[in-house]
Amino acid sequence: MFEIILSSNSQKFYQNCNSQLAGKLNGAFDDLSIQPFYGKNIKKLKGSFEGLYRYRVRDYRIVYSIEKEIRIVSIVWIGNRKEINKKK
Numbered sequence: 460m461f462e463i464i465l466s467s468n469s470q471k472f473y474q475n476c477n478s479q480l481a482g483k484l485n486g487a488f489d490d491l492s493i494q495p496f497y498g499k500n501i502k503k504l505k506g507s508f509e510g511l512y513r514y515r516v517r518d519y520r521i522v523y524s525i526e527k528e529i530r531i532v533s534i535v536w537i538g539n540r541k542e543i544n545k546k547k
Contacts, residue, residue, distance in 0.1 A: 461495055461525070461532045463488045469521075469534040483516050484537070490514070495525050495532045511535065 465473060473484060490498060491514060500515040504522070514521040522536040 461492050461530045463492055463532050463534065465534045466536070469537045472537045480516075480519065484519075484521070487514050487516050487521055488534075491521075491523065491532050495523070515540075 473481065476484070487500070490500075495501070495512065498514075502513050502515075504511045504513055508522070511522055511524055514523065518540055519538065520536075520540050521534055523532050523534045525532055
């Protein structure tokens with residue numbers, strides 16, 4: 460199992476989202492704690508996001524990094540998929 464750690468921005472988003480989305484995010488965190496590398500909602504990112512992964516949750520994206528040796532998934536950013544282009 461991998462430990463899930465949220466950045467301060469990710470934690471703030473999670474605390475302010477509605478309960479339905481929070482439930483979906485909890486399911487995503489459970490998935491990532493078991494298998495953060497591969498899955499139908501997981502994609503390894505390229506370009507300016509190289510080294511990061513994204514997990515798709517409806518119209519939202521969880522962007523994260525993996526520290527394989529110490530078994531940690533660090534959630535860098537959670538937000539609407541349209542906002543990801545502003546992060547480039």
